Amino acid sequence: MHHPIIKHGYYGEFGGQFIPEMLRKNFIDLEAAFNEAWGDSKFQRAYSNLLRDFVGRPTPLQKAERWSERCGVEVWFKREDLAHTGAHKINNAMGQVLLALRMGKRRIIAETGAGQHGVATATACAWAGLPCTVFMGAEDMERQKPNVERMRLLGAEVRSAQTGSKTLKDATNEAMRYWIAHPEDTHYIIGSAVGPHPYPMMVADFHRVIGEETKATLEGLGLQPTHLVACLGGGSNALGLFLPYLDDETELVGVEAGGEGLDSGRTAATIERGSPGILHGAKTMILQDSEGQIEEAHSISAGLDYPGIGPLHSHLAATGRLQTAAISDGEALEAGLLCTRLEGILPALETAHALAWTLKADWSGHEMVVLNLSGRGDKDLQMYTSRRGHNE
Amino acid sequence: MSNNFTFLNTSDRAVLSVFLTAGYPNNAACGELLDLLATHPAVSFVELGMPFSDPLADGPTIQRASEVALSKGTTLNDVFSLAERFRSKCEKPLMLMGYCNPVYRRGVETFVKDARSAGASGLILPDLPYESHHRDFASVLDSTGLSMAFLVSPTSTEEAMAKAFDTSTAFVYGVANVGLTGDAQSMDRGAFFHRIQPYRFQSPLVAGFGISTPSDVAGLDGLVDGVIVGSAFLRALGSVDESALNVEEVVNRANEFLKPFNPVVK
Numbered sequence: 001m002h003h004p005i006i007k008h009g010y011y012g013e014f015g016g017q018f019i020p021e022m023l024r025k026n027f028i029d030l031e032a033a034f035n036e037a038w039g040d041s042k043f044q045r046a047y048s049n050l051l052r053d054f055v056g057r058p059t060p061l062q063k064a065e066r067w068s069e070r071c072g073v074e075v076w077f078k079r080e081d082l083a084h085t086g087a088h089k090i091n092n093a094m095g096q097v098l099l100a101l102r103m104g105k106r107r108i109i110a111e112t113g114a115g116q117h118g119v120a121t122a123t124a125c126a127w128a129g130l131p132c133t134v135f136m137g138a139e140d141m142e143r144q145k146p147n148v149e150r151m152r153l154l155g156a157e158v159r160s161a162q163t164g165s166k167t168l169k170d171a172t173n174e175a176m177r178y179w180i181a182h183p184e185d186t187h188y189i190i191g192s193a194v195g196p197h198p199y200p201m202m203v204a205d206f207h208r209v210i211g212e213e214t215k216a217t218l219e220g221l222g223l224q225p226t227h228l229v230a231c232l233g234g235g236s237n238a239l240g241l242f243l244p245y246l247d248d249e250t251e252l253v254g255v256e257a258g259g260e261g262l263d264s265g266r267t268a269a270t271i272e273r274g275s276p277g278i279l280h281g282a283k284t285m286i287l288q289d290s291e292g293q294i295e296e297a298h299s300i301s302a303g304l305d306y307p308g309i310g311p312l313h314s315h316l317a318a319t320g321r322l323q324t325a326a327i328s329d330g331e332a333l334e335a336g337l338l339c340t341r342l343e344g345i346l347p348a349l350e351t352a353h354a355l356a357w358t359l360k361a362d363w364s365g366h367e368m369v370v371l372n373l374s375g376r377g378d379k380d381l382q383m384y385t386s387r388r389g390h391n392e
Numbered sequence: 393m394s395n396n397f398t399f400l401n402t403s404d405r406a407v408l409s410v411f412l413t414a415g416y417p418n419n420a421a422c423g424e425l426l427d428l429l430a431t432h433p434a435v436s437f438v439e440l441g442m443p444f445s446d447p448l449a450d451g452p453t454i455q456r457a458s459e460v461a462l463s464k465g466t467t468l469n470d471v472f473s474l475a476e477r478f479r480s481k482c483e484k485p486l487m488l489m490g491y492c493n494p495v496y497r498r499g500v501e502t503f504v505k506d507a508r509s510a511g512a513s514g515l516i517l518p519d520l521p522y523e524s525h526h527r528d529f530a531s532v533l534d535s536t537g538l539s540m541a542f543l544v545s546p547t548s549t550e551e552a553m554a555k556a557f558d559t560s561t562a563f564v565y566g567v568a569n570v571g572l573t574g575d576a577q578s579m580d581r582g583a584f585f586h587r588i589q590p591y592r593f594q595s596p597l598v599a600g601f602g603i604s605t606p607s608d609v610a611g612l613d614g615l616v617d618g619v620i621v622g623s624a625f626l627r628a629l630g631s632v633d634e635s636a637l638n639v640e641e642v643v644n645r646a647n648e649f650l651k652p653f654n655p656v657v658k
Contacts, residue, residue: 008523016521016523016524017521018492018519018520018521018524019448019519019521020448020449020518020519020543020545021518021542021543021544021545021547021548021552021556021567022449022543022545022547022567022570022571023547024545024547024548024549024552025547025548025549025552026547028549163455163459164445164446164459169446173446173448176448177448177449177451177572180448180449180571180572181570181571181572182570183547183570184547277493277496277497278491278492278493278496278519279446279493280446280448281448281519286493288493288497290497291467291468291494291497292444292493292494292495292496292497292498293444293445293462293494294445294446294493
């Protein structure tokens with residue numbers, strides 16, 4: 001493959017393809033099709049035109065004046081919340097739908113946590129005229145109702161995952177099971193940089209436009225960021241921003257969902273609290289018990305409520321290139337509310353974790369931070385308003 | 393003969409193997425079921441499922457069984473105790489079937505040695521890649537005498553079929569449908585098992601996934617050396633409501649389920 005960081009589907013000791021034989025051929029076909037498409041200028045042109053005309057790229061890179069003042073450091077927001085459908089997820093959904101069309105697939109499936117990836121995929125499928133089924137944990141369907149309705153309006157079928165913790169992990173299991181039963185005509189659009197190779201790198205590649213735009217804009221201004229900050233669920237928005245900077249000296253900070261606290265047993269901070277294991281077809285950092293059973297993650301943010309993380313993130317953390325931190329449910333809510341008041345931007349609860357970290361971090365004041373404002377928070381209105389009621 | 397599957401090659405009809413999930417419907421009942429399978433003349437060997445929280449390749453029946461077993465606190469040590477109990481009753485081969493993560497969590501070498509001393513014959517880990525098998529499992533399997541079965545499925549490439557027969561030391565597990573364990577048949581099984589025939593080499597061939605009735609088994613006669621019945625067996629055990637769980641009743645139902653298989657297998 002075209003990335004020097006990948007060796008036989010592994011990123012260092014992480015990654016791989018821990019999949020049943022029934023899926024093997026799908027992965028062989030997918031890797032070949034992606035490599036061929038990614039190297040084809042026609043595909044690249046179709047993809048960038050779509051990003052420009054349909055998604056609304058490039059998204060702005062905005063200096064957040066009042067937020068910077070509050071943090072005591074210069075903070076710029078990469079405004080992925082302004083991308084069509086309100087989050088970065090659409091970059092990957094459009095790219096993979098283009099790929100699916102090229103492969104002659106006739107049906108799309110996806111899993112979703114917060115519903116952002118589900119909405120993005122349903123949108124891409126409406127655009128492409130492909131039938132779409134989105135698997136979503138029953139608990140997530142309850143806490144992210146507006147997104148469920150949006151997906152249905154877009155023509156997607158939303159199937160509830162009733163097993164396990166009834167969240168993103170279980171929705172992913174259900175999507176993979178559906179794919180095992182329908183291997184020929186279906187393409188599975190994984191929503192984050194997780195899962196078996198080549199998904200982690202493919203999803204990251206479809207998001208690398210975030211970092212490329214950031215770099216181009218800042219270089220045009222003669223600026224070089226000292227820190228890039230993003231929240232980590234599966235980790236796709238973070239990788240999108242980080243990828244073009246991997247070989248630079250810029251510090252990369254991934255902010256995990258601490259949930260009710262790192263030692264509370266109710267956390268989604270996979271790198272901070274997890275250990276190496278195998279989940280959803282990849283070796284990566286996971287939350288597991290001493291028997292190797294996957295533990296339930298907990299976060300107020302459905303998009304971060306996942307007991308795994310992309311294998312490339314695990315590799316970058318293990319080698320010291322990526323530093324991680326954890327932010328609690330309460331800290332995230334407060335930061336989200338504060339950002340709304342200070343900047344006039346209601347951020348997704350996922351993004352609010354990254355925002356909270358910039359408030360807490362120890363700055364000298366000479367740094368320059370780019371924060372991936374990965375999504376808008378309309379879907380989280382209910383949680384924000386109840387927190388505000390609680391505060392007052 | 394407990395870790396030797398060559399007997400499969402010499403039988404003229406497909407033999408029957410039963411899959412059950414360790415700790416389901418509870419530990420005591422599972423033990424009794426293993427006793428039944430150990431002595432039942434229709435059953436040639438057994439797969440004992442090691443419950444996992446995220447069983448990707450399993451349909452609703454085995455998912456549910458794993459969930460129940462885990463909710464009752466079933467651990468790997470319980471799996472090994474059940475294996476020991478089975479081994480104390482018979483010489484039939486016993487395969488442990490599960491997913492990679494719990495095995496790696498315990499440590500491959502420790503796991504394999506524990507499995508061997510519990511009397512297990514081999515392993516089936518559907519999500520284990522060949523590279524990981526070569527790197528992490530092959531030599532310790534070799535030194536302990538534990539065998540391994542790899543899967544082939546209707547979507548397998550020709551290369552993958554050849555590799556499965558080349559690498560499997562127990563038997564090759566032919567996935568008899570496009571789908572998960574327990575799914576209803578939606579493909580031409582005969583065509584698939586005919587396609588496998590040219591790759592058959594040394595290792596016996598056993599069919600599983602979606603095999604539930606004696607007529608399914610009869611339909612594969614001459615094409616495979618054995619069949620595995622799993623989900624249908626678990627379903628036949630009936631309700632798992634703890635308050636109503638009667639071990640004797642569960643064993644009776646298992647016995648009833650196995651009855652019609654008698655005339656089909658050797």
